[in-house]
Structure formats: structure tokens, C-alpha cells
Amino acid sequence: xxxxxxxxHTAALILRAIHAGDGYGFSVMEMTGLPSGTVYPAMRRLExxxxxxxxxxxxxxxxxxxxxxxxxxxxxxxxxxTLEASERRYPLLAKLTAVEVDQx
Amino acid sequence: MRIHLAILRSxxxxxxxxxxxEWLAEWSAELWYVRQSGQRQxxxxxxxxxxxxxxxxxxxxxxxxxxxxxxxPARCLxxxxxxxxxxxxxxxxxxAPGCPLLPIGPPLLFMLGMAAMALPALLATTSLRLGxxxxxxxxxxxxxxxxxxxxxxxxxFFGVLDVLxxxxxxxxxxxxxxxxxxxxxxxxxxxxxxPECLRLLAYPAPIGRRSRTFLEWYGTEFACPKGHGLLxxxxxxxxSFRTQRWLHLDRSWSGLFS
Numbered sequence: 001x002x003x004x005x006x007x008x009h010t011a012a013l014i015l016r017a018i019h020a021g022d023g024y025g026f027s028v029m030e031m032t033g034l035p036s037g038t039v040y041p042a043m044r045r046l047e048x049x050x051x052x053x054x055x056x057x058x059x060x061x062x063x064x065x066x067x068x069x070x071x072x073x074x075x076x077x078x079x080x081x082t083l084e085a086s087e088r089r090y091p092l093l094a095k096l097t098a099v100e101v102d103q104x
Numbered sequence: 105m106r107i108h109l110a111i112l113r114s115x116x117x118x119x120x121x122x123x124x125x126e127w128l129a130e131w132s133a134e135l136w137y138v139r140q141s142g143q144r145q146x147x148x149x150x151x152x153x154x155x156x157x158x159x160x161x162x163x164x165x166x167x168x169x170x171x172x173x174x175x176x177p178a179r180c181l182x183x184x185x186x187x188x189x190x191x192x193x194x195x196x197x198x199x200a201p202g203c204p205l206l207p208i209g210p211p212l213l214f215m216l217g218m219a220a221m222a223l224p225a226l227l228a229t230t231s232l233r234l235g236x237x238x239x240x241x242x243x244x245x246x247x248x249x250x251x252x253x254x255x256x257x258x259x260x261f262f263g264v265l266d267v268l269x270x271x272x273x274x275x276x277x278x279x280x281x282x283x284x285x286x287x288x289x290x291x292x293x294x295x296x297x298x299p300e301c302l303r304l305l306a307y308p309a310p311i312g313r314r315s316r317t318f319l320e321w322y323g324t325e326f327a328c329p330k331g332h333g334l335l336x337x338x339x340x341x342x343x344s345f346r347t348q349r350w351l352h353l354d355r356s357w358s359g360l361f362s
Contacts, residue, residue, distance in 0.1 A: 026134050026138055040155075041155055044156070044163070045159075067136065071130045
């Protein structure tokens with residue numbers, strides 16, 4: 001059912017960035033170049049639709065790095081299927097985020 | 105840093121209570137990373153939090169406490185009756201000068217006059233359509249509506265009388281707008297109730313797409329918590345779907361709601 005979901009280009013780009021990058025909000029912003037007001041609501045929508053799930057990093061890991069704990073997002077199984085369908089629908093998607101990764 | 109945290113805290117006020125602490129923790133942590141990256145758009149980043157907060161406010165589960173929700177008809181009428189009775193007692197103990205409540209005839213005529221004067225304003229501002237329901241059924245909902253209107257009208261009347269004795273005659277201008285708002289609430293509340301058990305409907309679900317208005321309706325579907333039926337409320341009234349429709353579910357569906 002979720003594999004049949006058709007995402008907008010922006011949502012697909014964010015899904016791809018979560019999959020390819022570190023998986024927290026700011027990393028998605030850096031990879032996609034989208035503003036925070038677009039990225040975070042889109043991630044909430046993706047989480048509500050069951051395409052991604054979030055998990056807080058353990059505090060001990062954050063303390064060791066002397067930084068605040070991150071909230072990580074990961075693709076679920078339906079999310080991966082939707083991403084594959086989106087990459088077929090938007091062939092430039094994979095190249096777009098690959099370029100972003102190379103540049104960063 | 106302080107101004108940015110203040111922006112985030114302001115936006116956090118929009119987030120539903122049970123999600124607020126986690127939401128603020130996430131945005132505060134993200135702010136730290138934005139600042140560490142040396143980007144200059146920190147303020148722009150923080151302002152984006154308002155969009156996120158608005159989204160959560162709009163799409164989050166309703167946060168009204170169960171005791172505040174006038175879910176059952178008994179609770180609704182009981183609550184309205186209690187408020188009306190308290191306001192009446194206050195009005196009897198502290199009568200407004202020149203407006204004695206006893207004998208009861210003149211105040212009752214005055215109330216009916218106020219209701220009649222509020223009617224044109226109500227017609228101009230509110231749709232009186234209550235939806236498409238099966239004919240010759242659900243007679244109790246009209247009794248419930250009449251009772252609700254009588255009680256909210258009494259609340260407005262006695263409420264204004266109570267304030268009249270303190271503030272003075274200038275408050276009398278609130279009578280008609282108060283009646284319009286009260287009647288409007290009664291109609292809106294009536295549209296959101298199951299016509300069989302008169303409970304508030306629940307489980308709103310968006311249906312359809314805006315781009316396919318000609319082929320199918322789009323709007324919101326509500327379900328009766330007791331499984332009596334589904335209410336389809338169109339987002340934009342169309343020729344084929346002018347007003348909300350009630351879909352009765354027979355007993356074969358009850359397993360889904362038990």
C-alpha cells in the first residue's frame with residue numbers, strides 16, 4: 001500500500017537525503033539546500049505516513065562528542081519501496097543528491 | 105543565541121502540549137549544529153520552526169481534555185444547563201436595575217424578541233443546512249437541537265444581565281451578537297454529531313483530492329465512535345455534493361467499532 005504512494009519531487013528529495021546522508025534534520029537541509037520551514041514539516045509528514053521513523057541518539061554518545069543529542073530519521077521498509085518507486089519516477093533524483101554528497 | 109532560542113520558544117507555544125518538550129529539544133539541538141556550521145542564516149533557520157509548529161498544530165491529535173469535550177448529549181445538555189442555572193441564580197441575587205426577572209413573562213418575551221432580532225444576522229453569517237439525512241428518522245436530534253438552543257440563549261441572556269448590573273447599560277449591545285454566536289455554535293455542534301446517538305463524531309480522515317473534484321468528492325470523513333455511521337463533509341460544496349451526508353452503517357459493521 002505504502003509503495004504505491006506518489007511523493008512530490010521535494011518529498012522524494014528529502015527521502016533520498018535521509019537515506020543517503022546522516023539522517024538528522026540539518027544534514028537533510030545541507031544535502032537538499034531546502035529551508036528548515038520545508039524540511040521539518042515534510043519529515044513529519046513522511047513519519048506520519050510511515051515512510052520514516054525517528055529515534056533519539058543515546059545521550060552518552062552525544063556527551064562523548066560534547067554536543068547535543070541528535071534525533072535521527074531512518075527509512076522504514078515501505079519508505080525504501082517508495083524511494084525506489086520515486087527514483088524511477090524522478091530519474092535525476094539519485095544524481096542530484098549524489099552531487100550534493102560529493103560537494104559536502 | 106538568546107534571540108534564536110526565544111524564537112524557538114515562541115514557536116513552541118504553537119506545538120501541542122504533549123509534543124512540545126521533544127519538539128523544542130530537537131530544534132534546540134539542530135540550532136546548535138547550524139551555529140557550529142558557521143552559516144549566517146541562523147535567524148532564517150529559526151523562523152522556519154513556525155511552519156513546523158503550525159504543521160504539528162494543524163495535524164496533531166486533538167488535545168482537548170475528555171472532561172471538557174461535550175461528547176455525549178447528556179453531558180452537553182447537563183453542562184449547558186448548569187451554566188445557565190448558575191447565571192440565573194446570580195441574576196436573581198443581584199438583579200440589574202430596571203430589569204427584574206420576576207414576574208417571568210416580560211423577560212421571556214424579551215428573550216424571544218432578542219432571538220428574532222438575531223435571526224437575520226445568523227442567516228447572513230451561517231449556513232443553516234444541517235446535512236442530508238434519511239427522512240423520518242433521527243427525530244431526537246431536533247429535540248436535542250431545540251434544547252441546546254434554548255440553553256445557550258438562556259446563558260447569553262442571563263450572562264449579559266449579570267454583567268449589566270456591574271458594567272452598566274452599555275453591555276446590552278452584546279445581546280444580539282451574543283445570540284448570533286451562541287446559535288452559530290449550536291448549529292456547528294449539531295453538524296458534528298451522530299444523528300442516532302448524538303455523540304460527537306471522531307476519527308477525521310481526509311478523503312479524495314482537490315484536483316479530482318469533478319470525478320469524486322473530496323473532504324473529510326468522520327465516524328461515529330459507536331459505529332452508527334459515517335459523515336462525509338465536502339471541503340467545497342459541488343452540485344453533486346452540496347452539503348454533508350450521513351451514511352448509515354447497519355449492525356454488520358459493529359465488529360469494527362467494538
